[in-house]
Amino acid sequence: MASSRPLLVLNGVSRSYGPLQALKPVDLAVRAGQCTALLGVNGSGKSTLLRIASGRDTPTTGQVWYGGTALREDDLNARTEIAVAGDPSSTYPDLTVREHLLLVAVAHGAGAGADELVDFALAECRLTDHGPALPSALSSGQQQALQLAAVLVRPRRLLILDEPEQRLDPGARRWLADLLAREKSRGAALLIATHHVELAEAVADDAIVLLDGEVVGRGTPEEALGSLR
Amino acid sequence: MAASPIAVAPPDSTEATFALLRELRRGRARKQAANFVYWLYVTGIVVLCYGGWLVAAIVRALRHPPAPTAQAPMLLRAAPAGLSVLALLLVLSLLWDARWRGPVTLARPTADWLLDTPVRRDRLLRPRYRMSVLTWMLAGAAFGLVPTALLLAAGLGGGGIGHTLRLAGALMLSTALLGGLGTGFAALTQAGSGSARLVRLGPAVALAAVVLAVVAILAAAAGLTAVVGTVVLWSGPWGWAAQGPVALAGGSASLWPLAYVLLALAAIGAIVAGDRAAARVPAAVLRARARTLGEMSAALVNLDARRVTTAYRTATGSYLRARFRIRPPRRRQLALPWRDLTALIRVPSRLAWSVLLSLAAVGLGVLAVRTPHAALLPITGALVFGYLAAAGLCEGARLDGDDPRRSGQLPFSYDSLVLWHAIVPCAVLAVVAGIPAAALAVLTGNARLIALVAVTIVVLVAGALVNTFRGQLEAEMFAGFDTAVGHSSSVTITLWYVTGPLLAVAPMIALCYAAISAHTARRTVVAVVLAAVLATWLVSIARSRARRLKST
Numbered sequence: 090m091a092s093s094r095p096l097l098v099l100n101g102v103s104r105s106y107g108p109l110q111a112l113k114p115v116d117l118a119v120r121a122g123q124c125t126a127l128l129g130v131n132g133s134g135k136s137t138l139l140r141i142a143s144g145r146d147t148p149t150t151g152q153v154w155y156g157g158t159a160l161r162e163d164d165l166n167a168r169t170e171i172a173v174a175g176d177p178s179s180t181y182p183d184l185t186v187r188e189h190l191l192l193v194a195v196a197h198g199a200g201a202g203a204d205e206l207v208d209f210a211l212a213e214c215r216l217t218d219h220g221p222a223l224p225s226a227l228s229s230g231q232q233q234a235l236q237l238a239a240v241l242v243r244p245r246r247l248l249i250l251d252e253p254e255q256r257l258d259p260g261a262r263r264w265l266a267d268l269l270a271r272e273k274s275r276g277a278a279l280l281i282a283t284h285h286v287e288l289a290e291a292v293a294d295d296a297i298v299l300l301d302g303e304v305v306g307r308g309t310p311e312e313a314l315g316s317l318r
Numbered sequence: 319m320a321a322s323p324i325a326v327a328p329p330d331s332t333e334a335t336f337a338l339l340r341e342l343r344r345g346r347a348r349k350q351a352a353n354f355v356y357w358l359y360v361t362g363i364v365v366l367c368y369g370g371w372l373v374a375a376i377v378r379a380l381r382h383p384p385a386p387t388a389q390a391p392m393l394l395r396a397a398p399a400g401l402s403v404l405a406l407l408l409v410l411s412l413l414w415d416a417r418w419r420g421p422v423t424l425a426r427p428t429a430d431w432l433l434d435t436p437v438r439r440d441r442l443l444r445p446r447y448r449m450s451v452l453t454w455m456l457a458g459a460a461f462g463l464v465p466t467a468l469l470l471a472a473g474l475g476g477g478g479i480g481h482t483l484r485l486a487g488a489l490m491l492s493t494a495l496l497g498g499l500g501t502g503f504a505a506l507t508q509a510g511s512g513s514a515r516l517v518r519l520g521p522a523v524a525l526a527a528v529v530l531a532v533v534a535i536l537a538a539a540a541g542l543t544a545v546v547g548t549v550v551l552w553s554g555p556w557g558w559a560a561q562g563p564v565a566l567a568g569g570s571a572s573l574w575p576l577a578y579v580l581l582a583l584a585a586i587g588a589i590v591a592g593d594r595a596a597a598r599v600p601a602a603v604l605r606a607r608a609r610t611l612g613e614m615s616a617a618l619v620n621l622d623a624r625r626v627t628t629a630y631r632t633a634t635g636s637y638l639r640a641r642f643r644i645r646p647p648r649r650r651q652l653a654l655p656w657r658d659l660t661a662l663i664r665v666p667s668r669l670a671w672s673v674l675l676s677l678a679a680v681g682l683g684v685l686a687v688r689t690p691h692a693a694l695l696p697i698t699g700a701l702v703f704g705y706l707a708a709a710g711l712c713e714g715a716r717l718d719g720d721d722p723r724r725s726g727q728l729p730f731s732y733d734s735l736v737l738w739h740a741i742v743p744c745a746v747l748a749v750v751a752g753i754p755a756a757a758l759a760v761l762t763g764n765a766r767l768i769a770l771v772a773v774t775i776v777v778l779v780a781g782a783l784v785n786t787f788r789g790q791l792e793a794e795m796f797a798g799f800d801t802a803v804g805h806s807s808s809v810t811i812t813l814w815y816v817t818g819p820l821l822a823v824a825p826m827i828a829l830c831y832a833a834i835s836a837h838t839a840r841r842t843v844v845a846v847v848l849a850a851v852l853a854t855w856l857v858s859i860a861r862s863r864a865r866r867l868k869s870t
Contacts (some may be wrong), residue, residue, distance in 0.1 A: 168729045179723040182632070183664040184657070191646040193727045196653040203648065225632075239727045 095120050096247055096278045097142060097160075102151035104137050104302075112137045113303045114151060121246065124269065124279035126293035126310060128286075134302035135282035136251055142280055143173045143249045155247070169197065172245035174253055177232035180224035186235055187211065187220035194242040206242045213268070214238040215261075229256040237268070247278045254285040266291040286314060332438045379470060383482050386473035393472045394569050396538035398547040401560035403530040404465060405496050409556065410523060412454065412500030413507060418633035419607055420508040421450035421501045421592070422599045429608035433601045440597035443604075447596035451501045451589055458497025462490035465563065474567040485566045491578070492559035495585040499555055502588025508603060509595035530556075544570065551577070555584050607633070621791050621811060624720060631665070642666070653728075654735070658714030658742035668710050669746075675707035676751035684758055687767070690835045697830045701778070701823045704751065708778040709818075711746050715739035715786045722868045732868040733861040736783050740857075743779045751775070766842045770833055773849040774826055780856035781822020787863040788814065789870065821859070825852055 095118035104112040112134040119125050127135040140146035141153060144162035153160040155167055162168070180189060190210055194203040211217045214234040219227060224235060233256045240248060248269075254262050262285065269279060269292045283289055289296055289310045296313035298306035306316025365373070393400075412421075422443050424433075432442060466486045469475060475482040533550060536542055551557040551564070551571055561577035564570070571577070610633040617625035642663040647656050662669045682700035686693040718725050718735050725735060752771055759767040795814060798806035813820070826849065833845035 162731070165729065168731070173726060175726045176723050179721050179726075181657075181661075181717055181724055182628075183661050183717070188646065188660065192653055192657055195646060195648065195656075196650055196728045196730070198650045198729075200648045200650075203646065243727060243729075 094157075096156060097280065098154040099138075099142060100152045100154070102138070102141055102148040102153060104134075104141060104146065105149045111302050112141070112148075112299075115297075115304055117142070117297065119247070119278045119280050121278050122273055122276050123295075124273055124281065124293045126289040126296040126313075127280070127282040127299060128284075128289060128296055128310075128313060129299035132301075133299040135299055137302075138299070139173075139249055139251050139280065139282055143171055145173070169244050170246040171249060172240040172243055172247070173249045174236045174240050174251065177229065177236055177256065180232070180235070182223065182225060185221050185223055186216055186227065186238075189224070189235065190238055190242050193239050197243040199242065203242075210238040210241040213241060215264075230258060230261060233257060234261070237265070245272075245277055247280070248272060250279070250281040252282055252284060254283060254288050262288065286310075289314075330438065331436050332441050335432070335435065335437050336441070376467075380479055380482055383470060383475040383477065383479075384473045387471075390472045390474055392538045393469070394474060394567060395541050396534040397469075397564050397567060397569050398550050398557070398560055398571070399530050399534035399537055401465060401563055402550050402553070402556045403527055403534060405492065405556035405559040406523075406527050406530065408458065408461065408493060408496050409500040409503070410527070412497070412504045416504035416507040417635075418610065418630065420599075420603075421454070421504050422447050422508055422596045422604070423450075423611060424604050424608050426608040426612040429601075429605045433604060439599075443596045443599060444593060447501075447505055447593060450505075451498055451592070454497040454501045455494045456497075458500075459490040459494040461497075462486070462493035465489055469563070469567050476566075481566070485563060488562035488566050492562055492581065495578075495581050496555065496559050499581075499585040499588045502585070502590070502592030505592030505599075506588075506595045509598040509600075555581055558584075623815075624716065628720070654714070654730070654738040655741045655745075658739060661714040661717060662711065662742070662746075665713065668713060672707040672710035672746070673750050675703045675710070676747060677754075679703035679707065680751050680755050680758070683755055683771075686830075686834055687759075687762060687764055690837060693834050694827070694831055697834065698823075698827050701774070701826050701830065702819075704747070704774065704778050705781060705819050705823050707751070708743050708747060708775075709782040709785065711743035712739065712779070712782045712786050714742065715783055719786045719789075719864075719867065733864040736787065736857060736860045736864055739786075740776075740779050740783060743782065744775055747775045747779065748772070766839055767833070769846045770830065770842060770849070773846050773853065774830065776853045777822050777826055777849050777856065780853050780860060781818040783818070783860040784821060784856055784863065785815075785818030787860050787867055788817065789863070789867045818856075822852070822856060825849075 097117075097119040099115060099117040101114040101116060102112070103110065103114045115138060117125065117138075127138060129135050137146065141148050144153065144155075144160045144164075144167055155171070158164075160167055184192065187207060190207040191203055194206050199206050207220075208217075211220055214237055216231060216234055216238060219231060224232060227235065233253070237250075237253060240250075250269075253269075254265055257265060266288055269281070269288075273279060273292070279292070281288075281293070293310045295308060296306075296310040297304055298313045298316055306313045415421075423446060424442070428442075463486065466475075466489045469485060469489075470482065475485055530550065533542070533546065537547070547570065551561050558577035558581040561571040561574035565572070565574040610629050613629040614626050617623075617629060644656060644659055644663065647653065679700040682696040682703065686696035686700060689696070715735070718732075718739065722732055725732060728735075730738060752775055755771045756768045759765055759771065791811065791814065795810050796807050798810060800806075829845040829849050829852075833842045
């Protein structure tokens with residue numbers, strides 16, 4: 090299903106914070122229907138790379154291209170097509186789980202189909218019973234599921250997920266792998282950072298291993314992981 | 319054969335633990351005592367330097383109490399019900415406090431480290447409760463000075479310093495006993511499931527307070543039969559507390575010593591019952607409250623008023639359940655207005671306050687138009703009230719300003735949220751304040767002021783949004799230099815807090831005053847145009863703040 094032309098391209102992207110270089114120059118291309126996994130220990134630069142890839146941070150050097158044009162976060166196309174799963178701790182305290190999803194769906198123009206879309210996402214993420222609850226009543230795993238559900242109720246050509254397996258139990262991790270595989274097969278491009286090797290092996294077509302902000306291995310997940318061992 | 323479990327009595331580690339803590343804190347206790355003395359000294363200096371004139375005025379008033387004013391008889395008629403309302407509110411405020419904080423509180427480290435041990439709860443909790451009783455009785459006594467000042471100013475303090483001191487003493491004794499009574503009940507509430515019952519009783523007690531307030535107003539305005547006053551004064555501890563001051567101020571309450579005995583017995587009973595209950599406060603309650611107080615303290619140290627409010631709302635259960643719902647819209651353009659309306663109805667008190675403040679602003683605006691020669695003060699009041707109403711209505715914006723990640727899934731750029739979040743506050747203010755103001759403007763032949771009202775609403779909302787997207791207080795703001803009247807950072811921080819209202823309200827005072835006092839069409843048009851420019855500028859500031867907030 091992967092197309093030949095990359096949807097997302099990062100050319101020589103690096104990021105420095107004062108004297109600290111959090112990310113050394115990286116090249117990366119993600120195609121539709123393809124999944125790239127970023128692997129590495131904490132502090133290796135995965136989240137920095139994801140923030141740059143989603144347009145939420147500006148690289149110190151290099152350029153990010155999305156769909157053939159330079160990526161800007163405020164570009165309407167980018168905002169509509171790039172779905173970034175948020176931080177589970179970051180929700181509106183006064184909106185219920187269902188209302189969170191309705192807000193995202195309606196704001197993305199779901200119109201009359203919003204309810205149906207939300208019902209589907211709630212069921213898919215095993216949150217149907219928690220629709221009327223406020224996020225503060227959810228467990229940490231369910232809060233993570235809410236962020237994934239929010240991705241499902243909106244348009245998405247590129248999914249950027251930072252450690253989506255966090256806080257999920259083993260059963261939910263298997264469900265997550267299925268979900269990501271389905272997203273791939275419907276043509277979405279995926280860029281995920283993960284500590285979960287099994288998830289990378291199950292879903293990713295290629296992987297990049299980062300260490301201290303530098304790429305130390307890349308290839309298929311098996312090849313990339315080999316560089317770690 | 320399976321071994322049967324052997325019941326082991328938990329060891330009583332109380333003495334050993336407290337002895338160890340005393341040993342570990344020996345140096346700290348001395349440091350705390352030194353700190354206390356230092357802060358006492360600083361407070362004394364501050365009171366003398368900044369409030370010396372007030373102290374001198376109070377001493378003068380005590381030595382030569384003013385003669386009864388024309389309002390004195392009216393005040394005296396209102397005193398039984400009026401003082402009873404104050405007493406009821408004092409006890410209610412302590413019970414309300416028990417909903418989220420309560421008299422039995424532990425510091426977070428104590429809650430985290432000692433609650434799971436076999437240390438006896440009564441030894442751990444009762445000293446805290448007793449300290450709360452003492453604190454609230456002292457605070458209650460201090461609160462008694464407020465009605466004392468009111469009665470003195472009306473000339474009800476008697477002819478000499480002796481009588482004045484007796485009146486002050488009576489009021490302070492009453493409020494101190496009410497403080498003890500309220501703290502005792504608060505501990506009972508905290509120990510049981512009283513919080514929930516209290517919430518259900520809230521409207522009934524509030525109604526009782528309103529009834530007493532109405533009785534006080536009626537008594538002041540028209541006078542009521544003595545029976546009503548007697549019923550109020552014997553209706554409960556609030557009435558007993560009012561009897562001594564009423565009698566000493568010259569009113570009718572001949573059995574006031576008996577009322578004091580009853581009040582003292584009730585207070586002692588409540589304090590003793592509270593002392594027993596203090597040991598039964600559940601660990602979960604103690605932990606939750608210690609966490610809330612920890613969050614609030616951290617926010618206070620950072621002068622982060624918003625985080626203090628959020629911690630309070632979370633602790634009082636404002637965010638525990640979604641009580642009211644509005645059907646979500648289907649049109650994309652209505653998504654954020656729906657979200658903002660939902661934010662308002664989820665905390666209805668915010669909406670109610672905003673409506674009240676808007677109506678007060680309209681009232682003051684009408685006063686300004688009717689007295690154009692003395693319009694400055696009412697205009698200032700109207701704009702301040704209007705700003706506060708607008709700020710209250712910007713809750714949706716505030717939730718996005720608190721955490722820019724929340725809007726991450728929405729297809730709107732972060733700085734454009736400023737415009738989306740302006741819709742609901744402007745619409746609500748237009749309905750609540752704009753339409754009545756416009757109707758009054760037409761009725762009084764000042765139709766051209768409608769445009770001024772409309773543009774003022776936009777300016778006030780834009781000013782509120784400037785503050786909403788200000789972000790968190792930055793550490794650099796605490797840097798500065800010492801001056802003769804304090805550190806310069808206090809000015810920097812104050813300006814940071816009031817940028818929005820300052821930029822919105824101050825220019826609008828000048829523009830509205832110019833338009834209303836001159837009473838010419840040309841001045842009004844100039845004011846409207848300049849206010850529109852001001853609104854545009856404020857929105858651009860808010861958007862620029864939002865961009866900066868997003869990038870950090």
